[in-house]
Amino acid sequence: MGEENNPDNAMESVEEKVVNIYSEIMSKYKRKPIRNVNKMMEILKTEYKLLVDKKLVTLVVAAFLAGRxxxxxxxxxxxKTEIGEAILTLWAGKPALVIPCSENYDEYRVIGDFHPLMAFKYGFNEKSFIPRPLLAALILDAGVLVDEIRRSNEEFQNMLLDIIDKRRIIVPELRKIFYAKGEGFQVIFTSNPEDYAQSELSDAFLRRVVRIPFNYPPPEVEIEIIRLRYDVDVELEPKILEGMVQVVNLLRQKAAYKPGPADTVLWSRIAGRLASLRGKQQVTVSEVVDAATIVLYKRVGEEEIVDEALEKVFGLHP
Structure with a gap:
């Protein structure tokens, strides 16, 4: 058989590889891109069960329109992560790809690398090249959520910014430049500035991004978030719910681990399931306190702080 007819030598382009690798993910979401703020707000609440401030969504859309x-x-x-991924998905009309950062992340983990055995056999070309999420998102015109950017190093941050600025990715080994072909390719970074063992964001990075601060919601909004995401057919009385929010706000003042709304939502869901398993029609203080021991006990040595908050609000502790 001639070498040119050998299927082993068929050259699959990087673009074809991306489509083949990510087709299953992309096929799970079929909707046209949504760029209207009000429509986006409606879908975030009804389908994603996310209560997002309209100003935040408007600022994100404005930044995307400005290419930032x-x-x-x-x-x-x-x-941060859940809202960012949802907005990117709605904006592009395709599932967003998520890149969780760590200190050893480099271009090979997010752009692409060469399979060692394939490269040995066929050389450093498109046949042995394995595309990674950032390159895939650019080719597919999809959004990218870069999670916990502060856990990466400055070199990695600057590499990403060059790609975003130019809306292109250069792969020198392939002698190819890949360009974004639409407005769907947008990036949202997340960061927790209080996290330990992380690097500072460079001035170059901060100059190029639009920063939107997140904080704990006021009690009435957190209660609405819990009600929106509560998924158990067991009644959760307003008084119980208000008490749970009081507990987490006390912990945010005193504990090293500060529970966020995601913790409060999980706490309510587990309390509801405990009540259901016990044959109850509504959540009682007993379920709330029992659920707290697996949701709010996060750091060794802080159990007493949680117990004190539970006793102060509910008059009962584990």
Whole structure:
């Protein structure tokens, strides 16, 4: 058989590889891009069960229209990652790709790398090249959420910014330049400035992003978030719910681990399931306190702080 007819030598382009690798993910979401703020707000609430401030959504859309990446910065559990991924998905009309950062991340982990055995056999070309999420998102015109950007190094941050500025990715080994072909390719970064063992964001990075701060919501909004995301057919009385929000606000003042709305939502869901398993029609203080031991006990040595908050609000502790 001639070498040119050998299927092993068929050259699959990088673009074809991206489509083949990510087709299953992309096929799970079929909707046209949504650029209207009010429509986006409606879908975030009804389909994603996310209560998002209209000003925040408007600022993100404005930044995308101006061709700027966005930085969501604030404490954990406030919805940065979930909200960012949802907005990117709605904006592009395709599922957003998520890149969780760590200190050893480099271009090979997010752009692409060469399979060692394939490169040995066929050389450093498109046949042995494996595209990674950032390059895939650019080719597919999809959004990218870069999670916990502060955990990466400055070199990695600057590499990303060059790509965002030019809306292109250069792969020297392939002698190819890949360009974004539409407005769907947008980036949202998330960051928790209070996290330990992380690097500072460079001035070059901060100059190029639009920063949107996140914080814990006021009690009435947190209660609305819990009600929106509560998914158990067991009644959760307003008084119980208000008490749970009081507890987490006490912990945010005193504990090293500060529970976010995501923790409060999980707490309510587990309490509801405990009540259901016990044959009850509504959540009682007993379920709330029992659920707290697996949701709010996060750091060794802080159990007493949680117990004190539970006793202060509910008059009962584990």
């Amino acid at each position: 990446p966005v930085l969501f910065e604030g404490p954990p559990g406030t919805g």
